[in-house]
Amino acid sequence: MKNLYKCFYALLLTTTGLTGFAQDLSSKIPADALAVATIKGKNLTELMSLKEFNTTFIGKKVLSTLNKIDPSLNNLEDLGFNLSANFYYYNRSNDSVTYNCFLAPIKNAKQIDALYAGDHKKFDSKNGLRTFYNADSTEIAYWNNEMFLFAIGGAKQSYFSRQDVMERFGLTSLNLEVDSSAVTVVSDTTYIDTAIDTVTVEEEVEEADTVEIDLAGDSYINESHKNIQKQKAIVAVWVDHMLGDIFSGKTTGSILSNKDYIASLDNNAEASIWLSGADKLMNSYMPDMYSFKGINFLNGYGAVNAKLYLEKQAIKLSTSITFNDAYADVFKKVYKRRVNKNFLKYMNEDKMIGYMAYAMDTKAYLQEYPKLISNIYGSFYADEIGMATDLFSLLLDEEAISKVVKGDGIFIFNGLSQKEVTFKSYDYNEDNFETKEVAKTKKETLPDFLFMLSTEDTRLLDKLIAYGTKKQMIQQKSGYFELAIPKTPLTLFVAVKNGILFLGTDETEFKSITGDTFVGNISSKHKKLMIGANYSAYFNAKKMAGKIPAGEMGSSKEIQKVNGILTSIGDIYLKSHPIKGNTLSGEISMNVPTNHQNSLRYLFSIIEDVQK
Numbered sequence: 001m002k003n004l005y006k007c008f009y010a011l012l013l014t015t016t017g018l019t020g021f022a023q024d025l026s027s028k029i030p031a032d033a034l035a036v037a038t039i040k041g042k043n044l045t046e047l048m049s050l051k052e053f054n055t056t057f058i059g060k061k062v063l064s065t066l067n068k069i070d071p072s073l074n075n076l077e078d079l080g081f082n083l084s085a086n087f088y089y090y091n092r093s094n095d096s097v098t099y100n101c102f103l104a105p106i107k108n109a110k111q112i113d114a115l116y117a118g119d120h121k122k123f124d125s126k127n128g129l130r131t132f133y134n135a136d137s138t139e140i141a142y143w144n145n146e147m148f149l150f151a152i153g154g155a156k157q158s159y160f161s162r163q164d165v166m167e168r169f170g171l172t173s174l175n176l177e178v179d180s181s182a183v184t185v186v187s188d189t190t191y192i193d194t195a196i197d198t199v200t201v202e203e204e205v206e207e208a209d210t211v212e213i214d215l216a217g218d219s220y221i222n223e224s225h226k227n228i229q230k231q232k233a234i235v236a237v238w239v240d241h242m243l244g245d246i247f248s249g250k251t252t253g254s255i256l257s258n259k260d261y262i263a264s265l266d267n268n269a270e271a272s273i274w275l276s277g278a279d280k281l282m283n284s285y286m287p288d289m290y291s292f293k294g295i296n297f298l299n300g301y302g303a304v305n306a307k308l309y310l311e312k313q314a315i316k317l318s319t320s321i322t323f324n325d326a327y328a329d330v331f332k333k334v335y336k337r338r339v340n341k342n343f344l345k346y347m348n349e350d351k352m353i354g355y356m357a358y359a360m361d362t363k364a365y366l367q368e369y370p371k372l373i374s375n376i377y378g379s380f381y382a383d384e385i386g387m388a389t390d391l392f393s394l395l396l397d398e399e400a401i402s403k404v405v406k407g408d409g410i411f412i413f414n415g416l417s418q419k420e421v422t423f424k425s426y427d428y429n430e431d432n433f434e435t436k437e438v439a440k441t442k443k444e445t446l447p448d449f450l451f452m453l454s455t456e457d458t459r460l461l462d463k464l465i466a467y468g469t470k471k472q473m474i475q476q477k478s479g480y481f482e483l484a485i486p487k488t489p490l491t492l493f494v495a496v497k498n499g500i501l502f503l504g505t506d507e508t509e510f511k512s513i514t515g516d517t518f519v520g521n522i523s524s525k526h527k528k529l530m531i532g533a534n535y536s537a538y539f540n541a542k543k544m545a546g547k548i549p550a551g552e553m554g555s556s557k558e559i560q561k562v563n564g565i566l567t568s569i570g571d572i573y574l575k576s577h578p579i580k581g582n583t584l585s586g587e588i589s590m591n592v593p594t595n596h597q598n599s600l601r602y603l604f605s606i607i608e609d610v611q612k
């Protein structure tokens with residue numbers, strides 16, 4: 001049955017979808033769902049027909065899996081699912097169990113029946129409702145003529161290890177005196193194979209003087225195994241009841257009553273993921289250990305969503321996260337700075353392969369940092385955190401630091417180059433048993449880059465340069481400095497000009513910068529991207545093609561393959577958006593070359609190139 005579920009997962013990832021709101025099953029998703037993922041087949045099948053999909057590399061893999069289950073399955077439509085409606089994954093969780101659920105619309109229930117029968121498994125059918133249970137019933141499938149729901153239940157050990165819970169369900173405490181040198185304890189989790197036995201454990205026996213498991217260890221194994229089976233039986237009942245309630249309409253409320261979820265919907269997105277709250281997920285999945293009790297590293301973080309758009313000329317992934325009022329106020333202060341416009345004077349678009357730019361207010365960050373720490377730890381270590389944050393503020397001069405490092409910078413990547421370096425080696429003479437020191441050479445691949453950082457106070461830098469010069473690590477040049485990195489072939493150059501600290505690898509570039517002969521060349525598109533965002537990035541894969549040294553990839557054939565893939569990839573962009581209300585958002589996109597009909601076909605062409 002595992003092959004059948006793999007096939008269903010593959011279906012979710014390839015061709016499921018939507019026709020308007022026909023047969024939409026979102027109303028069946030419970031209101032307390034922590035996460036919901038949606039894939040829209042109508043959008044996908046409009047970009048690529050199922051017939052075309054069958055001829056792709058992924059399509060052939062999916063059909064191969066289907067054919068192993070049932071030789072009569074030759075295309076996705078034979079599965080019986082309605083490929084023109086939304087498919088969903090959602091997660092529910094409480095203090096004792098977590099449910100991972102897959103919800104799919106059905107077009108032909110008889111084909112679903114045949115799919116299960118074809119896998120040589122039995123399912124029950126009563127009044128049109130079919131049910132299937134795996135060996136321990138923690139994986140259960142329900143379906144009728146309209147929808148299919150598959151759920152996996154997982155026990156939470158933080159719940160089942162509680163004394164009152166163990167007493168209620170007849171579980172045994174595992175605090176036995178076991179000789180740790182004789183046996184390695186297997187974690188008692190519901191995901192351990194039910195066939196666990198002494199042989200399995202003996203495979204994990206640590207190196208020790210004895211090769212036998214003592215009676216205490218054997219007792220631990222037996223009791224652990226019993227606990228696992230009891231937990232699985234309990235979880236199985238809960239999973240079964242959960243599915244039964246959904247099919248009988250006994251659930252209290254739908255996810256459609258959640259305004260935040262509704263606001264996240266976008267029919268133009270081919271796929272989307274919505275999380276009810278990063279903090280809720282943290283509380284749900286973080287082990288309840290004493291050292292973390294009362295601490296929530298995501299306290300203040302709210303709903304998260306991501307959407308994938310397969311447009312004609314671009315592939316886009318947009319993301320957003322909401323914060324509480326206190327956090328939103330912090331981020332508004334920290335992100336009020338923009339990238340230094342003077343950086344643009346020293347950028348050459350013809351030369352660069354990519355860049356990463358960022359902008360934040362150092363002074364605001366240092367002032368707000370104690371609040372962030374207090375928000376995370378304050379409820380549990382209130383006194384300690386209060387003293388620590390006071391000391392932090394006392395020791396730091398936020399104003400002075402912000403003048404040294406104002407908070408904005410840009411890293412420009414210009415490619416890779418090889419440098420021949422000399423190193424010491426030793427030749428061994430077998431005749432006289434002596435070794436002789438010899439000088440040898442080899443080629444090292446080094447990055448070619450320029451990093452710029454805004455600064456207003458260079459006194460600390462001046463002292464560092466003076467110290468490096470005294471130690472003969474830094475050489476003064478005409479308007480700039482040369483810095484040799486010990487035990488590496490990398491040589492860096494440093495300069496300060498027009499309120500900018502420059503750090504890079506190209507000496508010719510530094511001569512032109514300090515000599516006022518540098519000619520900048522940057523398009524308005526990149527100017528807008530960098531100046532308008534706190535974070536931005538760009539990568540031109542085509543320019544990278546042919547610049548990877550042959551020695552780095554092993555063979556000329558591999559180099560040719562990599563260069564071919566790089567040539568086929570469109571320009572990649574990343575940017576953040578100004579915080580709006582309590583929401584911070586961003587976007588990453590990749591251009592689709594004009595010789596491709598749409599972005600989905602383009603994605604599949606890249607996959608084909610990679611697998612060849």
